[in-house]
Amino acid sequence: MSLVFLFLCDRMNVRLNSLAEKKAAIFESTLQLIKEYGFHGTPISQIAQEAGVATGTIYHYFTSKEELIIELFGYCRTQITQAIFKSEELSLPYAERFVSIWINFVTYYIRHPEMLSFMEQFSSSPYVKAVFCENRIFFQDEVSNFLSKGVTSGHIKSLDINIISAVFLGTVAATAKKHINGHFTFKEEDMKKTVAIIWDGIKIY
Amino acid sequence: MSLVFLFLCDRMNVRLNSLAEKKAAIFESTLQLIKEYGFHGTPISQIAQEAGVATGTIYHYFTSKEELIIELFGYCRTQITQAIFKSEELSLPYAERFVSIWINFVTYYIRHPEMLSFMEQFSSSPYVKAVFCENRIFFQDEVSNFLSKGVTSGHIKSLDINIISAVFLGTVAATAKKHINGHFTFKEEDMKKTVAIIWDGIKIY
Amino acid sequence: MSLVFLFLCDRMNVRLNSLAEKKAAIFESTLQLIKEYGFHGTPISQIAQEAGVATGTIYHYFTSKEELIIELFGYCRTQITQAIFKSEELSLPYAERFVSIWINFVTYYIRHPEMLSFMEQFSSSPYVKAVFCENRIFFQDEVSNFLSKGVTSGHIKSLDINIISAVFLGTVAATAKKHINGHFTFKEEDMKKTVAIIWDGIKIY
Amino acid sequence: MSLVFLFLCDRMNVRLNSLAEKKAAIFESTLQLIKEYGFHGTPISQIAQEAGVATGTIYHYFTSKEELIIELFGYCRTQITQAIFKSEELSLPYAERFVSIWINFVTYYIRHPEMLSFMEQFSSSPYVKAVFCENRIFFQDEVSNFLSKGVTSGHIKSLDINIISAVFLGTVAATAKKHINGHFTFKEEDMKKTVAIIWDGIKIY
DNA sequence: CATGAATGAGGATTCATTCAT
DNA sequence: GATGAATGAATCCTCATTCAT
Structure with a gap:
């Protein structure tokens, strides 16, 4: 395998991981907050904060709450x-x-x-x-x-x-x-x- | 028993009934709305409307949502x-x-x-x-x-x-x-x- | 005409006026702001402030912007x-x-x-x-x-x-x-x- | 004229054309969107998408909206x-x-x-x-x-x-x-x- | 008691702009 | 140059609650 190929694979993995990881982080933060504050009482802003991302970022991954x-x-x-x-x-x-x-x-x-x-x-x-x-x-x-x-x-x-x-x-x-x-x-x-x-x-x- | 006494009793009954009835109406309308629109998605205003009372009236019967x-x-x-x-x-x-x-x-x-x-x-x-x-x-x-x-x-x-x-x-x-x-x-x-x-x-x- | 009738008329007039007046105030404030800041660039909040009402009040008179x-x-x-x-x-x-x-x-x-x-x-x-x-x-x-x-x-x-x-x-x-x-x-x-x-x-x- | 010169001219033309073309594409997509969705209601992101470029690319050609x-x-x-x-x-x-x-x-x-x-x-x-x-x-x-x-x-x-x-x-x-x-x-x-x-x-x- | 207009804090969502790749 | 994910301020709108009538 060429180095280029490996390099690309690596980059793709990194990306996939970061995407999956970020989604998972959002999911986990949502779960924790919903458990504590209920289904309502968990604003997107708080989910974002807890997940370590910006509010707007949530809307890159999900079209709506x-x-x-x-x-x-x-x-x-x-x-x-x-x-x-x-x-x-x-x-x-x-x-x-x-x-x-x-x-x-x-x-x-x-x-x-x-x-x-x-x-x-x-x-x-x-x-x-x-x-x-x-x-x-x-x-x-x-x-x-x-x-x-x-x-x-x-x-x-x-x-x-x-x-x-x-x-x-x-x-x-x-x-x-x-x-x-x-x-x-x-x-x-x-x-x-x-x-x-x-x-x-x-x-x- | 004087007529006045009976009259008062009557009024009190009416009141008690109407209070219980109104509370029940509020409860039932709340139940229906929560079933349909979920725990969130049921504003007090809608509960009031469905129960046939004014928004403010709810707050005579309950101090808060x-x-x-x-x-x-x-x-x-x-x-x-x-x-x-x-x-x-x-x-x-x-x-x-x-x-x-x-x-x-x-x-x-x-x-x-x-x-x-x-x-x-x-x-x-x-x-x-x-x-x-x-x-x-x-x-x-x-x-x-x-x-x-x-x-x-x-x-x-x-x-x-x-x-x-x-x-x-x-x-x-x-x-x-x-x-x-x-x-x-x-x-x-x-x-x-x-x-x-x-x-x-x-x-x- | 009875006094009660006059009283009711008066109250109705007052209400009608206040409704019409408030709407007009909102309209005028909207016109001024749109002239100055354009169609966009005029948030509801500013319209409300200029009209001397709360943001939410706008939504009593109009269902949306x-x-x-x-x-x-x-x-x-x-x-x-x-x-x-x-x-x-x-x-x-x-x-x-x-x-x-x-x-x-x-x-x-x-x-x-x-x-x-x-x-x-x-x-x-x-x-x-x-x-x-x-x-x-x-x-x-x-x-x-x-x-x-x-x-x-x-x-x-x-x-x-x-x-x-x-x-x-x-x-x-x-x-x-x-x-x-x-x-x-x-x-x-x-x-x-x-x-x-x-x-x-x-x-x- | 040297080949290098011609080569440079050529590249410059290409660039100029592609620059002018890209700008024109952005302009046209903006015009279409503004006609359809109004002055507001046309986000940069949509302009970019319609013009076939990335959002960030718009900011190579224009410092702001x-x-x-x-x-x-x-x-x-x-x-x-x-x-x-x-x-x-x-x-x-x-x-x-x-x-x-x-x-x-x-x-x-x-x-x-x-x-x-x-x-x-x-x-x-x-x-x-x-x-x-x-x-x-x-x-x-x-x-x-x-x-x-x-x-x-x-x-x-x-x-x-x-x-x-x-x-x-x-x-x-x-x-x-x-x-x-x-x-x-x-x-x-x-x-x-x-x-x-x-x-x-x-x-x- | 009952009303419902008024309030304004709070929440979902958008979008111009930036920046690491 | 080009990309588009990330940002977060700003905006529209909702709704629990209050209060004058």
């Missing part, structure tokens, strides 16, 4: 999906993976309360409409697929996927919220007990 | 509690009441999507802090009491109340949301299947 | 029409009225340079489109009517009304501009000479 | 002057040239509505002040000279040049505007009738 919010949802979904579907757990038996994913999910939310806060606020805001066009079900792609496989593979009772997914995701969110709000500190053991409840109700003996 | 929101939360909790704990079901066996309350809850949310929308938005907004002082757990008073009784009476596994309540409330909200968002139409039968899952995981055989 | 501009055009047209069609000149012979109206027009613009400035800027801005729906020709209602009558009554050559009106209005604006810009001070006599030019070309001997 | 606008005015004046004073009409008798120039002017504006729009907006904007230092009268150099000559040569009544020029330029602009706005389609014949009006009022029999 709404677009920022909607793209942020995509960012969160990606982050969450990566965190809960660990490659090293792919080979686990279904029951164990079910438990693992549920616990990973709750653990991720507990470690990233700003994600939970945002996802909850987003899902009950009018913005959702904007995403429903492409994704009719929230975590359909990954979580629902995983649960569907459980049904077809005979590990899970033959219930509608929406029922199962409501139970799965509903308990994840409620558990994480209880923990974050300080009502109860869920330790590994407590989480296991909690998933056990729903796994017992869903599994095929 | 925040107070309106917080009182609205109380209003919702009362409405919901009344709707799910039906007096005619008081005598049912615990298992049946458990199922009934869960279904009543989901059904109420489905019939009043503006309530669900508000409760969800409220619970992930910074306003919650204001209510947590008095009520450390959301439906502690009623729902948690009911679930606690299940533990002490030996119908429910001896798990921490927070675990049980997370599962109960989490599935209620998730189920109602799935229905309202149009992902799945939960009929009576589907709801029964859904509660069955968590009841199976919680009950003592 | 654009609406303010468009209503301002209507205001100017009314003012101008009142100024150039003097009732005491109604009985003059056509030729003399023609001259009079032209001179009144130029004189009005010279005395109200902010009106000329606004009308010129407005007529070459994209806002015009908004008014053309209702008024296909600018001063059609009054000026064009007057000129049309000249044709039908046999005082003016049988030319298309658009030709005559272009000549009439074009010279009015150009003359006033020359005066205001300080290129030439048009005295009564000079104006008479100028109208004479176009009257000679238009009249029927 | 204001300078661009003012230079654009000069560009327009040159273009217009070239278009209305046709060399092949130099030998026509005065009366015919008068008519010709007037018609050329209107025709040019009709073919280049963006020029009329710009000239009108410019002449009623605060920018004019910047040009008035050097040119106290708008088309003094050319049009006024031509009209002055008419007076001295005895073809035109002995009126102040400002009066004559107001009538001449005022009717040109008004006529072109009426045509462009779609109020009336001025054909060659109609234009002739229109100039005739003012020529009749100005000429010496």
